[in-house]
Amino acid sequence: DIVMxxxxxxxxxxxxxxxxxxxxxSQSVLYNSNNKNYLAWYxxxxxxxxxxxxxxxxxxxxxxxxxFSGSGSGTDFTLTISSLQAEDxxxxxxxxxxxxxxxxxxxxxxxxxx
Amino acid sequence: EVQLVESxxxxxxxxxxxxxxxxASGFTFSSYWxxxxxxxxxxxxxxxANIKQDGSEKKYVDSVKGRFTISRDNAKNxxxxxxxxxxxxxxxxxxxxxxxxxxVYYFDYWGQGTLVTVSS
Numbered sequence: 001d002i003v004m005x006x007x008x009x010x011x012x013x014x015x016x017x018x019x020x021x022x023x024x025x026s027q028s029v030l031y032n033s034n035n036k037n038y039l040a041w042y043x044x045x046x047x048x049x050x051x052x053x054x055x056x057x058x059x060x061x062x063x064x065x066x067x068f069s070g071s072g073s074g075t076d077f078t079l080t081i082s083s084l085q086a087e088d089x090x091x092x093x094x095x096x097x098x099x100x101x102x103x104x105x106x107x108x109x110x111x112x113x114x
Numbered sequence: 115e116v117q118l119v120e121s122x123x124x125x126x127x128x129x130x131x132x133x134x135x136x137x138a139s140g141f142t143f144s145s146y147w148x149x150x151x152x153x154x155x156x157x158x159x160x161x162x163a164n165i166k167q168d169g170s171e172k173k174y175v176d177s178v179k180g181r182f183t184i185s186r187d188n189a190k191n192x193x194x195x196x197x198x199x200x201x202x203x204x205x206x207x208x209x210x211x212x213x214x215x216x217x218v219y220y221f222d223y224w225g226q227g228t229l230v231t232v233s234s
Contacts, residue, residue: 040220042159049209049224050151050159061222093159097219101173103149103161 002026002096006106012114019081021109023094028074031098038098041070041079044108045090053092054079081111089113116140116223118210123228130200130232136193136210136225144168144188147213149221150195152206152230162208163195164218178204200232 003026013019029038037057042050052061054070057077067082081088094106122134136148149164163174163184172184183196193210207229211221 038219042221044159049227050221051224052220052222055214055220095159095220097215100217102175103164103218105159105161108158 004106010110021079023077029098118225120228134195143191147218154206
């Protein structure tokens with residue numbers, strides 16, 4: 001199975017400041033045939049189910065604010081919140097779908113307001 | 115509006131069985147792979163199982179193979195998870211999630227989840 005490792009486990013950021021979450025996969029999730037990275041990001045607020053934010057590593061889901069952006073390729077990826085808002089307090093997960101028989105998530109990164 | 119509503123969770127003793135259901139609405143259920151994803155209390159997300167549009171393909175995480183069975187009824191727009199030989203480590207909130215892509219890539223809609231507690 002592809003192991004997804006996020007860093008840090010938690011971070012505290014002041015309102016209006018940038019938050020950066022990293023995700024590393026144990027093997028590349030870049031499909032050479034179509035040059036796509038098979039990686040998604042989710043946001044989970046307390047007591048709620050996860051919500052899809054980004055897929056193909058950098059494509060925002062419809063309705064997701066543009067302060068959320070995804071980048072990276074191969075094994076190293078980043079989710080950036082350009083200007084943290086109070087409603088962004090949540091746990092964020094990356095997920096690979098390169099291995100189409102075992103879909104795996106990172107352990108999660110908790111984002112709080114400093 | 116896409117809606118996924120899980121039911122069937124509860125308290126069960128180790129070794130017992132439980133059947134979860136997920137009622138889908140707001141989309142053409144028979145056109146999508148469907149998934150179960152679980153989350154142990156205070157822990158992260160773990161994909162459990164999924165099933166192809168016509169039920170002809172099913173996949174499971176290793177830890178539930180031989181104990182859990184996923185199924186669907188497209189006429190009733192419903193997804194199921196039969197869980198047998200339950201263990202304490204199966205305790206979790208179980209989410210029903212719609213898969214995007216012809217082979218399931220990511221999960222674009224999730225239900226609110228149903229809690230399964232395995233304890234004596």
